[in-house]
Amino acid sequence: MDAVERLLAIEEIKQLKSRYFRYLDTKDWIGIRSIFADDAVFDARMSFNVDGHGESGRAAESNDWIYEGGDRIADFIKDAVGHSRTVHHGHCHEIEILSDDEARGVIAMEDQIWDADGQILTLHGCGHYHETYRRLNGRWQVQTSRISRLYVSLGDMAV
Template identity: 40%
Template sequence: MESSAASRLWEIEEIRRLKARYFRCVDTQDWIGLAALFTTDATMFFPESQDAPVNARDGIAFISGALRGGVSIHHGHMEEIEMTSPTSARGIWAMVDRIFWADASAGTLGLGGLRGSGHYRDEYRKITDRWLIQSFRLSRLRASTQPAPTSVI
């Protein structure tokens, strides 16, 4: 394998590892670790709950509020990563997530459970030898929800 091909594959592997850290930080509710994965001007867009992209700080606040009191399991796979320059790339990731909440007071979504599938469309930027997420858009193809459990008094 020639050097440029090996280098390109290494960069793609670093982006895969970045996205793996993203999923782990969300599922472990490590909001400080999650914030460190984004450029300072990064944006997030969840079209099913937002009208336009928001800065990553506000996006992380939205995620942390939605997952409060819950347990999430995110899987990203079948990635398509394209290097657009030595310091930029884009990717599409198939995703499946499951989220469970113990009661209606948990999270800001007021649900008992959510199961979704769709795609992340990401832009990446390499800054001082480190890949970071510049932007993402999560498009769900399907989402099914469970109502929050009700208590009987």
């Protein structure tokens, strides 16, 4: 891959992740499904806590959240936030091209989730997505994705 091809691949991956955030917040479930490879793996164990080992309540709910397959991942995301107002921001994309069709990256993120009426903030979090990407038939998709958290506030409870 020459320098221009590498830069184009990096930009395509950045656009892929940007679409993920937009599709998530606009509840475009068909779009969300298009982000993930058919055999993708999504590790969401740190969705509600900073170490993947929540001890009680909502923080403990996510301890086992590992999903395999693009359809299952899209269904999980829809079930998790489909009735909530959400705002997700991705920042500081670090993308490394490994080969013509493989890459990995870390994307800083911040998310806020409100109840269905948009009145009560139920989650505010900051952290990173650690991902691998695969290009198939000229199109990049997420192959693996893992959320890590630096900060999570669940309502009145900061973690």
